Amino acid sequence: YCIGGYSIGGTLAYEIANRLTAMGKNVELLMLLSPAGDPRWLRESLLRSQRMQPASRGPLQRMLSLARKRLVMSSRRVSNRVLRVKERVQCSRYFLTRRPLPSRLIWTHMQPIYARALKQYTLARYPGDTIIVYESMRSVQEWIESVDGTCHVLPPVPIRHMDFLEEAYTHLWLEEFVSPLCTGSGLAVGAGEQDEVEAMPGTGEVVSGGLGTG
Numbered sequence: 001y002c003i004g005g006y007s008i009g010g011t012l013a014y015e016i017a018n019r020l021t022a023m024g025k026n027v028e029l030l031m032l033l034s035p036a037g038d039p040r041w042l043r044e045s046l047l048r049s050q051r052m053q054p055a056s057r058g059p060l061q062r063m064l065s066l067a068r069k070r071l072v073m074s075s076r077r078v079s080n081r082v083l084r085v086k087e088r089v090q091c092s093r094y095f096l097t098r099r100p101l102p103s104r105l106i107w108t109h110m111q112p113i114y115a116r117a118l119k120q121y122t123l124a125r126y127p128g129d130t131i132i133v134y135e136s137m138r139s140v141q142e143w144i145e146s147v148d149g150t151c152h153v154l155p156p157v158p159i160r161h162m163d164f165l166e167e168a169y170t171h172l173w174l175e176e177f178v179s180p181l182c183t184g185s186g187l188a189v190g191a192g193e194q195d196e197v198e199a200m201p202g203t204g205e206v207v208s209g210g211l212g213t214g
Helices: 009-020 041-052 057-095 103-119 142-145 174-183
Strands: 002-006 029-033 129-133 151-153 196-197 206-209
Touching: 002 009, 009 029, 029 174, 057 103, 129 142, 129 174
Parallel strands: 002 029, 029 129, 129 151
Antiparallel strands: 151 196, 196 206
8 A cells, every 4th residue: 555645634644554554454655745633733833933043132032032923823823713713604504504515615614623633633653654745834743753664754845734735836745745656666766866854763863864954
């Protein structure tokens, strides 16, 4: 099997690969495209922002800057909640009249269900080989640390999560992401030829990398 998925589909693919492996099936490669389900995303974002603060700033300035960022994130969460309430009202109108949801409201209806499930979700260890593509604003460290096989992490893509599948941006990740499917040889073919990072199994420690990995 060669399994892959995007966003919440990446989380499902991870679980399916784990189940198949536990059943004794051979999962040659698991490919995760900006997988959802990392409960440490907000904390990692704040810590990364803190690390990027200029060393010349004093402790008080760095603390104030971090506090401002926390306030902005909190404001965004509040505004998003208000927007979700409005969208749920729109969905309820279709349910009450027994009409199918239009495509623009399907994710609006499903996203809170996924969000509640992800709050209770804990990554199990995965023994196989994995390739990960992700956007620069999202942390995948927990995924890397949960993989016991070879884990290739491509350089972060500088776009928003919801833009990954937009036609204008697919060239940033598509060729590297699907190349193992073309070769039929998993991560064994072309290893080291791409601008990617190889992580130590189960630790996430980077042992090799290409251009653009920072």
